[in-house]
Amino acid sequence: MAASVSSSASASAIKVPAGVPTLRAGEGNSFLWRRLHSLSGIFPIGAFLVEHFLSNAFATNGGAAYNENVRFLTGLPFVLALEITFIYIPLAFHAGYGFWIWWRGDSNVGDYPWLGNWMYTLQRYSGIAAFFYIGYHTWTMRFSGAHILTHSEVAYAKVWTELQNPWIVAFYFIGLTAASWHFAYGIWLFAAKWGFIVGEQGRKKFGYVCLVIGLALAGMAAGSLYAFITTPESQVPNMQEFQQLQHAAASYVLPALNS
Amino acid sequence: MANKSILLKIKRQSDPQHAAIWEEFEIPYRPNMNVISVLMEIALNPVTRQGKPTTPIFYDSNCLEEVCGSCAMRINGRTRMACSALVDQLEQPIVLEPFSKFPVVRDLAVDRSVLFENLKAVKAWVPIDGTYDLGSGPRMLPEEQEAAYPLSRCISCCCCMEACPQFNQSTGFVGAATISQVRLFNTHPTGKALKSERLHALMGDGGIHECGYAQNCVEVCPKDIPLTRSIAEVGGAVMKQAFADLFHR
Numbered sequence: 368m369a370a371s372v373s374s375s376a377s378a379s380a381i382k383v384p385a386g387v388p389t390l391r392a393g394e395g396n397s398f399l400w401r402r403l404h405s406l407s408g409i410f411p412i413g414a415f416l417v418e419h420f421l422s423n424a425f426a427t428n429g430g431a432a433y434n435e436n437v438r439f440l441t442g443l444p445f446v447l448a449l450e451i452t453f454i455y456i457p458l459a460f461h462a463g464y465g466f467w468i469w470w471r472g473d474s475n476v477g478d479y480p481w482l483g484n485w486m487y488t489l490q491r492y493s494g495i496a497a498f499f500y501i502g503y504h505t506w507t508m509r510f511s512g513a514h515i516l517t518h519s520e521v522a523y524a525k526v527w528t529e530l531q532n533p534w535i536v537a538f539y540f541i542g543l544t545a546a547s548w549h550f551a552y553g554i555w556l557f558a559a560k561w562g563f564i565v566g567e568q569g570r571k572k573f574g575y576v577c578l579v580i581g582l583a584l585a586g587m588a589a590g591s592l593y594a595f596i597t598t599p600e601s602q603v604p605n606m607q608e609f610q611q612l613q614h615a616a617a618s619y620v621l622p623a624l625n626s
Numbered sequence: 627m628a629n630k631s632i633l634l635k636i637k638r639q640s641d642p643q644h645a646a647i648w649e650e651f652e653i654p655y656r657p658n659m660n661v662i663s664v665l666m667e668i669a670l671n672p673v674t675r676q677g678k679p680t681t682p683i684f685y686d687s688n689c690l691e692e693v694c695g696s697c698a699m700r701i702n703g704r705t706r707m708a709c710s711a712l713v714d715q716l717e718q719p720i721v722l723e724p725f726s727k728f729p730v731v732r733d734l735a736v737d738r739s740v741l742f743e744n745l746k747a748v749k750a751w752v753p754i755d756g757t758y759d760l761g762s763g764p765r766m767l768p769e770e771q772e773a774a775y776p777l778s779r780c781i782s783c784c785c786c787m788e789a790c791p792q793f794n795q796s797t798g799f800v801g802a803a804t805i806s807q808v809r810l811f812n813t814h815p816t817g818k819a820l821k822s823e824r825l826h827a828l829m830g831d832g833g834i835h836e837c838g839y840a841q842n843c844v845e846v847c848p849k850d851i852p853l854t855r856s857i858a859e860v861g862g863a864v865m866k867q868a869f870a871d872l873f874h875r
């Protein structure tokens with residue numbers, strides 16, 4: 368195997384590992400950032416996730432109900448400011464710092480294939496999957512094509528059209544499941560790290576609670592997807608108007624800024 | 627066991643400056659050997675499986691009963707104590723490697739002083755120094771003793787750190803053992819005089835927040851110390867301290 372250098376070879380080329388540095392007591396701000404990362408995952412990001420999943424579940428009541436809910440949400444006062452403060456900034460921070468955390472950890476499930484270690488690894492990869500999904504989803508639904516903020520009546524048609532491609536449906540399913548999982552285990556991690564749940568038994572029980580939360584969210588997302596893909600085109604409200612808007616919007620760079 | 631011999635593959639390194647090489651050994655089978663006794667057997671006749679004379683394997687050990695903490699190494703990829711690793715229960719060839727996250731001194735011996743430095747950084751002691759006799763310490767309730775005793779069994783082997791995905795050069799994470807010792811000394815009636823100093827130390831870079839709850843530490847700890855419970859408890863105490871700093875100052 369690694370018998371490439373004999374013990375009498377020159378030492379100059381070989382780096383002596385420095386080892387892991389000791390605790391920098393009283394130095395740096397990583398504590399604050401790391402705790403903000405953990406908090407931002409629960410609030411506002413987790414709270415928005417739940418709200419968003421609930422809103423989308425209106426699809427199970429048909430296109431009109433769905434569009435009515437979108438009209439209410441997009442009609443909130445200061446909607447752009449709300450989006451920026453409670454969605455874009457926290458999400459960008461959570462994702463950016465999350466990648467940094469992922470980059471610095473050394474996942475080792477090969478040597479230590481235990482549940483907690485798998486969950487640790489899965490939390491990193493579900494975060495990455497959710498990141499790419501959310502990036503795509505935000506771009507297609509919020510920042511390109513027909514502009515839903517000003518035309519809530521075509522919201523259902525827009526999502527419905529997007530979900531006509533089975534690959535996109537699969538991508539949505541994976542992304543939504545990853546986000547649900549990441550959030551559910553994130554609640555568990557939050558409770559353990561902030562010292563809310565301390566005992567072994569308590570943490571185990573709360574693990575089941577979080578599992579139920581994760582499965583419920585993933586199920587809710589799957590149900591909403593199912594409602595979209597099983598709706599015939601004839602029941603999609605304002606399809607023609609959507610197609611015109613979508614066509615016109617193709618020439619916009621950033622419709623949000625043009626509206 | 628029908629085995630006539632014991633096969634070993636050992637990662638060796640003559641000193642920190644030289645690259646590691648692998649050597650294979652084959653020694654006659656005897657029942658009830660442990661990894662240290664196998665290494666002693668090799669030292670009697672240091673010849674590789676291929677018949678090449680070599681040097682005896684260098685390793686740390688002392689107590690041979692899992693209390694000194696010096697013989698930790700990676701055995702078949704996993705961190706554990708060599709003196710309590712029974713050959714009859716190991717898959718062969720037995721692969722021995724030094725810890726991967728600590729500087730190698732020679733062969734299987736590594737420099738684990740980072741744990742000692744971390745224990746100093748959190749003041750993991752009971753402050754009793756002074757100019758006069760302080761008399762006997764305050765009494766501890768039996769319940770407190772029962773909670774403290776398991777924590778006091780830490781043998782500073784560093785297994786919990788080696789197996790931790792967050793313990794590496796990039797994070798400089800302090801590791802579970804030190805956090806658990808903070809819990810031990812913060813619950814001690816005299817030791818808690820330094821409580822907030824210890825909690826503040828753990829807020830520094832590389833502190834308790836770097837833990838990602840992979841829970842490998844508690845799985846590998848040879849002394850069955852409830853490390854994840856310690857991390858959760860101390861984590862809560864650190865958060866309380868942080869809020870106290872924020873609002874009570």
Ligand code: SF4
Nearest residue numbers: 790837838840841843
């Ligand atoms: S719980 Fe995981 S990340 Fe935390 S100290 Fe233990 S092994 Fe490391």
Ligand code: SF4
Nearest residue numbers: 780781783784786847
């Ligand atoms: S806590 Fe356990 S694994 Fe860690 S150094 Fe102490 S005895 Fe070893």
Ligand code: FES
Nearest residue numbers: 688690694695709
């Ligand atoms: S020799 Fe002391 S713990 Fe193994």
